[in-house]
Amino acid sequence: VIDRPTCLARDLADPLARFRPLFHHPPDLIYLEGNSLGMMPKAVPARLDALVSREWADGLIRSWNDAGWWDMPLRIGAKIARLIGAHPDEVAATDSTSVNLFKLLAAATQLRPGRRVILTDPDNFPTDLYIADGLVNLLPGYELRLRPVTEIAASLDETIAVVTLSHVDYKTAAIHDMPAITRAAHAAGALALWDLSHSAGAVSVGLAAAGADLAVGCGYKYLNGGPGAPAYLYVRRDHQEKIRAPISGWWGHAEPFAFLPRYAPAPGIARMLCGTQSPLAMAALDTALDLWADVDLALLDVKRAALTDLFITLVERDCPDLRLASPRDPAARASHVSFRHEDGYAVMQALRAAGVIGDFRSPDLLRFGFTPLYIGYVDVFDAATRLALVMREEGYRRAEFRRPARVT
Numbered sequence: 001v002i003d004r005p006t007c008l009a010r011d012l013a014d015p016l017a018r019f020r021p022l023f024h025h026p027p028d029l030i031y032l033e034g035n036s037l038g039m040m041p042k043a044v045p046a047r048l049d050a051l052v053s054r055e056w057a058d059g060l061i062r063s064w065n066d067a068g069w070w071d072m073p074l075r076i077g078a079k080i081a082r083l084i085g086a087h088p089d090e091v092a093a094t095d096s097t098s099v100n101l102f103k104l105l106a107a108a109t110q111l112r113p114g115r116r117v118i119l120t121d122p123d124n125f126p127t128d129l130y131i132a133d134g135l136v137n138l139l140p141g142y143e144l145r146l147r148p149v150t151e152i153a154a155s156l157d158e159t160i161a162v163v164t165l166s167h168v169d170y171k172t173a174a175i176h177d178m179p180a181i182t183r184a185a186h187a188a189g190a191l192a193l194w195d196l197s198h199s200a201g202a203v204s205v206g207l208a209a210a211g212a213d214l215a216v217g218c219g220y221k222y223l224n225g226g227p228g229a230p231a232y233l234y235v236r237r238d239h240q241e242k243i244r245a246p247i248s249g250w251w252g253h254a255e256p257f258a259f260l261p262r263y264a265p266a267p268g269i270a271r272m273l274c275g276t277q278s279p280l281a282m283a284a285l286d287t288a289l290d291l292w293a294d295v296d297l298a299l300l301d302v303k304r305a306a307l308t309d310l311f312i313t314l315v316e317r318d319c320p321d322l323r324l325a326s327p328r329d330p331a332a333r334a335s336h337v338s339f340r341h342e343d344g345y346a347v348m349q350a351l352r353a354a355g356v357i358g359d360f361r362s363p364d365l366l367r368f369g370f371t372p373l374y375i376g377y378v379d380v381f382d383a384a385t386r387l388a389l390v391m392r393e394e395g396y397r398r399a400e401f402r403r404p405a406r407v408t
């Protein structure tokens, strides 16, 4: 039997449990949405306060040097590199995921002249599709081709410049086979660009091992960098000297303070920077990433599989009306779990009123994120218990839970 005491025992034996108290947990709330906006590490407010009241207030312009503001994108990128199986000099923290995707897709088309197709999957995250669409509209003769993930390998030919996919499906949490798809892309002469937004910090990622060419990812989800945190981009070492930044701003210049009239790219990953970044936002992400330095990344895979398995078992036992939309095999499933219900939106509102926060993805998906760093087995048990109560009592049928919100 699975009961609360067995879950408590599992928390006590959990080698990652020591990270839970390093995050601020609002009272009486089970937060299953770290896959969308990570919780706040308790060390962040003091860091931001120091930045504002000392580095900005007193240091002023000197802080670009003295407080290391200028170097933040590459210094923070090097910390992220460990989480995604990259070399420290292959990653920069900068801009948003959407903007980084645009920059790298455009650069990819320049690395493969003569090939005019960007290939992706229609179930990719919408911004990834919109960005690719926007890019092909700028490039005469280019085309965005959509094929289901299962058909991507078979759709590769000499017209494809770049295949771009999310490593983890944001709806179902299915993990796509990065090594196999990257190999297939290379065999066809194409580049592979991966979006790691739903994997880094939850699933072990091996960009270098897979030979991935390019990647982007999000700073505010599993990395806990705060709302609107800087995102990151990765360019494999051997592409770095060939790649051109399509938004060629002064931060990517070889000599930004020479103020030369002509653009000349900086060596290495720095050329993919574009303009001034916010040290405030960078500092929050930087502080959040310090937690990760002590995390044994192999434990993430073990714990996310265990947490999500436990949740699926409890929900399928107690909520017969919910249908699993995520892969059943934990090796094929990332750190969130989705269930379908025709009244999914109202169910999630009722569950939020009961103190469990997950989210809803149209048309019928209830999504629950289990962040291995700060969610425990008792959290899973209590969340499933409250969900079962909402389903049993049908409280979600009340009108108050049907009012649409701007952000779901």
Ligand SMILES: *Cc1c(COP(=O)(O)O)cnc(C)c1O
Pocket: 096, 097, 098, 099, 125, 127, 128, 166, 170, 195, 197, 198, 218, 231
């Ligand atoms: C969250 C997410 C994004 C977010 O993009 P922003 O530019 O930060 O709004 C992009 N792609 C994927 C796959 C995501 O999960």
